Amino acid sequence: MKPLFSLVMLALLATLSLRLAPLLQPGEELGQVAAHYASQGLVDNRGSNLVTSVVVNYRGFDTLGEVVVLFLSVTGIGFVLRRRQGLVLPAPVPASELVRTGSYLLLAPVLLFGAYIFIHGHLTPGGGFQGGAVVASAVLMMLLANRDRHLPHGLLSWIESLSGFAYVLVGFVGLFAAGSFLANRVPLGQWGDLFSAGLIPVIYVLIGLKVGTELSALLDQMTHSAEPEVKREGSR
Amino acid sequence: MEFVTLYSAAAIALILVGLAGVLIKRNLIKMALGFSLLGTGANILIVTLGYVRGATAPIVDSPALLEDAGSLVVKQGAVMDPVPQALVLTAIVIGVGVTGLMLATIVRLYANTKTLDVNALTRLKW
Amino acid sequence: MQGGRIPRPADCAGTKVMSKKKSPLPRYLATTGLLWVMWVVLTASFAVQELAVGLLVAALAALFTWRSPRFGGSVLMMPKRFLYAMLYIPYLVKEIAKANVDVARRVLGKKLLIKPGIVKVRTRLKSPLGRLILANSITLTPGTLSVDMRDEDFFIHWINVESDDIQQASRKIVAGFEKYLEVIFG
Amino acid sequence: MILIDIFVGAIMLAAAAAAMWVRNLVSAVILVGVVSLAASFIFLRLGAPDVAMTEAAIGSALSTVIFLIVVRRTESHEKGPEVQR
């Protein structure tokens, strides 16, 4: 009964999308708002990367909301997977010494690379979200190579909440300086310099820290939280 | 055929494949994978909507893209539409958070019921 | 300062040889310096702003790993080690080239010329980073792949086993690299 | 260039279909990772390097790992007869 219904729905959707597909005409000129963002973005923000201008400035409030959604989902994961009392975790198979050494060797360069990505978010492709993901993958490397270790949760939650708080504070700077939340009304600097584009790099660094810590917390919860007592070995 | 059209068709097909997985499969992890495919397809479709013929990526790193040297105004039609890209950028990040939440629920369900089959989870059925 | 940082490398298994009672500052500075060089390569710019931010970021990133097994540190400060490190690179390149000719011969040949097996070899190297580089070099050179290591013993998958004996196999596989690495990592 | 586009699109769709098809969940997860990788190439082709980076870092690295962790914790094989297909 149910599969049949699903198939009918799918067929319906397929025909619908076939009918609608010709309406999607990519490659035409931009809408009014998008045209303004594309042509005036450099005048308004002085940052080479227009996507960053949109994410952090024009749509900065949305991004704040999105970071909050990410935070909430990580909190939800922590809530769903919270450690059960008194459950003893079986010892995981330790990684090879070479892998451990390699992970220590690569940790600092990968962290530096993540920082490079989110510091240069307004100049080159990349930014807080990508840099945060790179930082989290460095943390993931450490977690997988050293299964017996846990992250310093106190430090992480401090970084996470401080950067979130600072994001809101920076928003208030805009409110007091220009009368609207997150307005970019500080000296913009020279196009192409590192210290340019006003508040954009500041906010993107904060987003990078916040996303990095949140994704790290997510990975930590997935790898370390209470494991159900299922078969340990032999599973691939 | 232009390659954007090709890609938007591929994106629609990907959405359908993911949706088929979500609807037909009974294994919870397969359903989560289907959601992930669905999300990827939707993201590609949104980005194809921002494609502008003959434009470059929305990163203004050379003066050649400017209208004239002094003004910092970017030429009409010189760059892609940045808005869909910005939306998709955040959507991917939110997507991984949501997927994580979904998978955490699956892990917890498995710990309690020892099954990944949705049909076996009849307690919540309506 | 490093109290609650991610993992404490000092008690990482296999880090038997930690630095003696020396001041940690030179090592920290050396790590920072290496990371700073990496930053400059990444940004490809010598603007003052970039350099300053890079120094800050490098110093922060170095806080996470400067105590880990012999990272960076001493290699740059002793001319002899540096010289050997410089000599090691062409040697490795030569070995990699040989390895690839070997791979091409085996893969393209009509008949598979292989006689595989896992053999045990022994190394004298103590430093974790030295062992890492040794294992990587073994993997990249003709016909060998490091599968596992326990203490002093490496278990090598050898595509064309020439000798089953530990001594002989060690001489054939390890000795060439060890000659350099022993000097570099002390 | 259009040939490469067709190739990548075909790879992506084939990997997606195979991911829904195979019974081994580890293979399915890896195939979804392949889809993400192809998607990230497509984003690059569409002039969205930012999105391509995000998709490569998050879609094909982090979420693949999360899926693998979950598969390891539950079961790695999809059971039962197919309902459809």
Added chain:
Amino acid sequence: MQVLDVIGALLTLVGALFLFLAALGLVRMPDFYNRVQTGTKASTLGVILSLTGLGLHHPEWLPKIWLVALFVVITNPLSSHALARAVHRAGLPLAKGSIRDALRDEYGLESPALVESKVATDAETEA
């Protein structure tokens, strides 16, 4: 300028050939360990050559590209080591005709789940 471009294109071509060899090796070799062997070596050199070829087209990218190559040289063998070790621990036997497995002889198979398949590995003396 022109010469550099030609050299770069040639290097990229050679690199692509080595990557092809790596793929071919994956098909031709008899078991996992031999496949990883050929795959790692050929793909490392292939990637380095292709990247360097790209760097010769854009000389200003060369430092960055060598940084990437350095990462590849560190991580590629390391990951195949991790793979090989995990696979050996999971109990995958060597191909028929292998000389010996010193690791198994000394420590045994770690994973009891797959011990039954051990029989297949005991092709001891076959030259």
